[in-house]
Amino acid sequence: MEQLPQLPFLLITVAIASAIAIYAAAASDGREKFLCADCRFNNDEDCLKAERPRAIACTSYRAADALAAIARTSNGVTE
Ligand code: SF4
Numbered sequence: 001m002e003q004l005p006q007l008p009f010l011l012i013t014v015a016i017a018s019a020i021a022i023y024a025a026a027a028s029d030g031r032e033k034f035l036c037a038d039c040r041f042n043n044d045e046d047c048l049k050a051e052r053p054r055a056i057a058c059t060s061y062r063a064a065d066a067l068a069a070i071a072r073t074s075n076g077v078t079e
Helices: 002-028 066-074
Strands: none
Touching: none
């Protein structure tokens, strides 16, 4: 019974941690976004995965602008 005075502190700590976690999830840049949205394979010919267009994890993901960035750097253009 000696631990009872610590209970309010524990509840307040849990409430604050939960509020921070909920805020972070709601404000995250990745909220409601899928990898396929900016993947260069996001079309019927290049990707046959069942996850498309709502993949949240994919080992085949390649950024759509990656080729353009490589082409720019190989042409001597730097950002
Ligand atoms: S390769 Fe992966 S991320 Fe890209 S379109 Fe297909 S499922 Fe989506």
